[in-house]
Amino acid sequence: MKTLIRLKIEKFIENKEEYFVATSDDLEGLVAEGKTIEEVIKIAQDVAKILLELEQETTNKNIIKDIPPVFEYPLFMEV
Template identity: 50%
Template structure:
């Protein structure tokens, strides 16, 4: 998940940027359009990170340990 900030520009369009994902800049006519464009830009930036072997920003790194509730059978004799 990427946090973005959307602001309305003087000319009426909307601009999306992200403090978490440097380079994410998207502009659209509506908030919905801007969010859609931002999602595509974020996907391309992340794909580029992965393709070049660069680490993702710390705020985006997946958790190193995932805890799940799993039931296992245990035989008692």
């Protein structure tokens, strides 16, 4: 079954170093940090997989709703 997890990705600059943090209102506990957007998305996918597996093991229910008929997805393009 496919599920939709919307990520909120924020850019931070600390000591002149840029990094990104991803969280989600759709999956409690999901927090990921990476040096690039691509890295933070990959880490968030790994964290989400672990959280979903743990949730299913402990409660035997899906904590994320099925994919809605319409949803938004940000597509970043280099031009």
